[in-house]
Amino acid sequence: MHLDVIGAGPAYTDRPGATGASYLLRLGDASVLLDLGQGSFVRLAATLDPATLDAIVISHLHPDHFIDLVPLRHYLRWEQPRRRVRVIGPAGLDERLDALHDEPGFTAASLDVEPVTEGTLRVAAFEIQAARVTHTASSFGFRVAATGSDGATGSGPGLVYSGDCGRAEDLDVLARPGDTLLCEVSFGPGPVVPGAEHLDGPDVGALATRVGAARVLLTHLQMDFDRNATIESVRARFDGPVDLVDPGFETTIPS
Secondary structure, eight states, rough: OOEEEOOOOOSOOSSSSSOOOOEEEEEEEEEEOOOOOOOOOOHHHHHHHHGOOOOOOOOOOOHHHHHHHHHHHHHHHHHHTTEEEEEETTTTHHHHHHHHHHOOOTGTTTTEEEEEEEEEEEEETEEEEEEOHHHHHEEEEEEEEEOOSSSSOOOOEEEEEEOSOOOOGGGTTTTTTTOOEEETTTTTTTTOTTTTTOOOHHHHHHHHHTOOOSEEEOOOOOOOOOOOHHHHHHHOOOSOEEEETTTTOEEEEEO
16 A cells, blocks of 8 residues: 555644645555545645545544645545545534535535444445554544455555544554554644543553554654654654655555
8 A cells, every 4th residue: 555645734734735634545546534634635636636535534523634625625526526426434424514504505515425334344445444452432543554455454564643632542443454644643642631632652652552553654743843852752752663654655464
């Protein structure tokens, strides 16, 4: 699988170009997008035709993870009126987009929205496993892996995406040895502010060691936290490769 980081920013930041969370996975002609936060549609559209996505999977209903479904909907409605995109997300996503525009049916004009539930689903060449995580009342983390050549469940490594998560142990059920962790590290080297329901570097490092991760990709770092100190706080608890990703970062996930 090929990973393109479309957006990697938190809800607010002073870092130029740090658009909202969005991560594109491609495998052959298949493509799935994890989240579509503020400002990320621009880079997405410059990377591939958004109308060709097999699905978009939304982790939770905070705008820095879903609000660019609005420009996507406009693009489909006015530039690609014969195309639709499947969107899998927490219950109520379509109603929120409709309410934002005070227009019932706004979302359904171009997006096929369906609720995400715990368990496994197939999207084109991908197997996606969803599990609830501690953040909002309906927040999810995901594991994405390639299906086998015969369509059977893939046995190779995958990508585990934390979404926003306030309890690293919630991700244990998703991760398998050899997986790549794409994990939020909102509070840098820590500590996390009580009640924030996010992770810091020590949380992520301990998680990676506990589940036998092959690699850690850090994202969603809030402003005013030092990048190098954040990376080192993960390395203090995990002896594998650690990168802090930005929009434009690309890598291959073994499958």
